[in-house]
Amino acid sequence: MARTALKAGGRFKSATSEAQVMVIKAPAGEFDLSCGGAPMVAMSATETAAPDAADTGEALIGKRYVNADESLELLCTKGGRGTLKVNCAALAIKQAKQLPSSD
Amino acid sequence: MNISTLLDMAAEAFGERTAVVCGDVRLDYATLRQRAWALAAHVRASGAQALSLLDVSSPAFPVAVFAAAYAGVPFVPLNYRLTKAELDTLLARVTPAVLVVGPPYEALAAGHAGLQVLPRAAALALPAPGAGPEVVEDPRAVAVQLFTSGTTGRPKAAILRHENLVSYILGTVEFASAEEDDAILVAVPPYHIAGISAVLSSTYACRRMVQLENFDAAAWLAAVRREHVSNAFLVPTMLARIVDAQGDAPADVPTLKAIAYGGGKMPLPTIRKAMALFPDVGFTNAYGLTETSSTVAVLGPDDHRAALASADPAVRRRLGSVGKAAAVELQIRDDIGRVLGPEQAGFIFVRGPQVAGEYKEKGSQLDAEGWFPTKDRGFLDSEGYLFLDGRADDVIVRGGENISPGEIEDVLRSHAAVADAACVALADEQWGEAVAAFVVLKPGAVARVEELQAHVKGRLRSSRVPQRIEFRDTLPYNELGKLLRRVLRQELSTAG
Numbered sequence: 222m223a224r225t226a227l228k229a230g231g232r233f234k235s236a237t238s239e240a241q242v243m244v245i246k247a248p249a250g251e252f253d254l255s256c257g258g259a260p261m262v263a264m265s266a267t268e269t270a271a272p273d274a275a276d277t278g279e280a281l282i283g284k285r286y287v288n289a290d291e292s293l294e295l296l297c298t299k300g301g302r303g304t305l306k307v308n309c310a311a312l313a314i315k316q317a318k319q320l321p322s323s324d
Numbered sequence: 325m326n327i328s329t330l331l332d333m334a335a336e337a338f339g340e341r342t343a344v345v346c347g348d349v350r351l352d353y354a355t356l357r358q359r360a361w362a363l364a365a366h367v368r369a370s371g372a373q374a375l376s377l378l379d380v381s382s383p384a385f386p387v388a389v390f391a392a393a394y395a396g397v398p399f400v401p402l403n404y405r406l407t408k409a410e411l412d413t414l415l416a417r418v419t420p421a422v423l424v425v426g427p428p429y430e431a432l433a434a435g436h437a438g439l440q441v442l443p444r445a446a447a448l449a450l451p452a453p454g455a456g457p458e459v460v461e462d463p464r465a466v467a468v469q470l471f472t473s474g475t476t477g478r479p480k481a482a483i484l485r486h487e488n489l490v491s492y493i494l495g496t497v498e499f500a501s502a503e504e505d506d507a508i509l510v511a512v513p514p515y516h517i518a519g520i521s522a523v524l525s526s527t528y529a530c531r532r533m534v535q536l537e538n539f540d541a542a543a544w545l546a547a548v549r550r551e552h553v554s555n556a557f558l559v560p561t562m563l564a565r566i567v568d569a570q571g572d573a574p575a576d577v578p579t580l581k582a583i584a585y586g587g588g589k590m591p592l593p594t595i596r597k598a599m600a601l602f603p604d605v606g607f608t609n610a611y612g613l614t615e616t617s618s619t620v621a622v623l624g625p626d627d628h629r630a631a632l633a634s635a636d637p638a639v640r641r642r643l644g645s646v647g648k649a650a651a652v653e654l655q656i657r658d659d660i661g662r663v664l665g666p667e668q669a670g671f672i673f674v675r676g677p678q679v680a681g682e683y684k685e686k687g688s689q690l691d692a693e694g695w696f697p698t699k700d701r702g703f704l705d706s707e708g709y710l711f712l713d714g715r716a717d718d719v720i721v722r723g724g725e726n727i728s729p730g731e732i733e734d735v736l737r738s739h740a741a742v743a744d745a746a747c748v749a750l751a752d753e754q755w756g757e758a759v760a761a762f763v764v765l766k767p768g769a770v771a772r773v774e775e776l777q778a779h780v781k782g783r784l785r786s787s788r789v790p791q792r793i794e795f796r797d798t799l800p801y802n803e804l805g806k807l808l809r810r811v812l813r814q815e816l817s818t819a820g
Contacts, residue, residue: 229325229463229487230490232461243325243329245494282333282337282499282500283337283498283500296494298329298332299333299336300336317498323496323525323557323584323608323610323612323622
């Protein structure tokens with residue numbers, strides 16, 4: 222899968238590991254979304270790819286991943302090996318803002 | 325976005341952690357998902373367009389919430405305290421549906437075409453499929469439909485879409501943020517928005533839910549101790565009963581860390597006493613509506629303690645506020661839509677992805693910019709703390725002057741002989757509307773009408789003095805402690 226539009230609620234999975242993500246927000250336009258060095262694929266896709274051996278990163282379940290200006294945000298819904306990248310730039314874990322538990 | 329993702333994540337990461345405890349029944353998160361898959365498969369095969377629930381809190385409640393999401397139909401919990409006639413009207417609006425029903429309510433569910441009744445035990449014993457159903461990804465699909473309490477007429481069907489509820493959870497809860505030993509005691513029923521949000525929040529936090537079928541103070545305290553409960557949600561009436569039952573002795577509940585409350589006005593004496601009886605508990609006031617997917621403002625534990633300890637009147641009065649806007653924007657507007665500044669009372673509007681603001685029959689109530697009129701009145705202080713000032717519908721308009729019943733009720737309750745008070749509009753030829761008060765006296769206490777009128781006159785402007793005061797043994801509240809002003813207004817109009 223090459224460049225793809227990302228819209229809130231959209232879900233993708235890694236072709237190289239178990240990792241899955243859901244789009245929380247994204248600007249208009251098309252992006253290269255990758256994990257473990259290979260493009261991420263639609264949830265229904267069956268294709269797999271060999272992981273980049275040099276990539277020792279890991280996507281952690283429940284963490285939110287953002288690009289440099291935080292205009293794009295993904296939620297990791299299933300953990301797996303591989304660094305999450307958008308347009309070849311690694312995404313960073315967004316710091317949690319904890320509200321008092323209200324329910 | 326689909327709320328079933330919240331359970332998928334909990335089951336993947338902490339499948340062996342206990343999800344729900346009810347009496348002797350315990351389900352872990354992996355089993356909760358298995359049961360939800362099984363019920364979802366049943367719903368899909370039935371052709372039902374909704375999954376409804378007529379039951380107290382039981383493990384079937386979280387199972388049904390997520391089963392509906394997996395099956396792609398709305399979850400529609402019903403109030404089991406309604407009469408058969410009231411329920412029949414609602415059920416006719418839900419069919420064709422699968423109705424999961426608890427043992428005491430099976431007779432209430434009989435005799436409806438298009439309704440497939442499934443007893444609670446059967447709903448929890450369906451054969452589990454090996455894998456989950458394929459979920460249709462539609463963020464706009466309806467996840468939950470709740471009938472509003474209908475304190476002002478025919479119940480409205482409020483609609484919450486998957487995108488509203490998922491936004492609320494992601495905006496307010498960190499995944500797996502609960503400690504392994506944490507547990508929340510849920511005492512609100514499944515048909516209340518706080519019951520729904522407790523299931524979703526607890527699941528995403530991977531927290532154990534402890535269910536209480538029917539609230540009473542002794543059972544609540546016993547459950548806290550037995551299950552080592554760390555968190556609890558209560559409506560103000562419940563906290564008042566716990567405080568009364570406790571007497572003056574600090575409560576022996578070493579595991580309890582947090583109590584959140586909401587769903588009605590908290591009397592200041594009750595929260596002050598609760599903070600004294602539970603010195604190690606952090607209190608959070610959560611203000612929200614069904615139509616906003618639950619909480620939109622919170623007054624947190626630090627705010628409570630600061631208000632109690634401060635010598636500054638502006639900080640002290642925040643104990644009576646509902647705190648600051650949470651994951652939404654909030655505005656106060658006047659009668660013609662102008663945005664008001666601090667200390668100016670008006671109508672509360674909220675905006676954000678969690679705000680559904682929509683009814684099945686009436687459609688979206690959002691304005692062109694996405695703001696939802698809550699129909700609550702209130703004002704902000706200079707630091708953004710929100711103070712509520714009653715429902716817009718309850719305002720008494722006397723000679724063009726807007727009068728909030730709440731301020732008169734507070735003054736009446738401060739009289740030594742008064743246990744409870746409620747004010748409503750009374751039709752008046754001269755003023756359009758005037759103030760009528762219903763007063764409940766404390767046992768053995770005596771007070772004359774003139775004495776109470778003088779008490780109000782000494783503290784508020786003369787327009788606030790009730791023109792008519794009637795004494796009652798009790799005031800009409802619904803089962804969750806919401807005052808039914810409609811009933812009082814009807815009494816006035818039929819009395820002439």
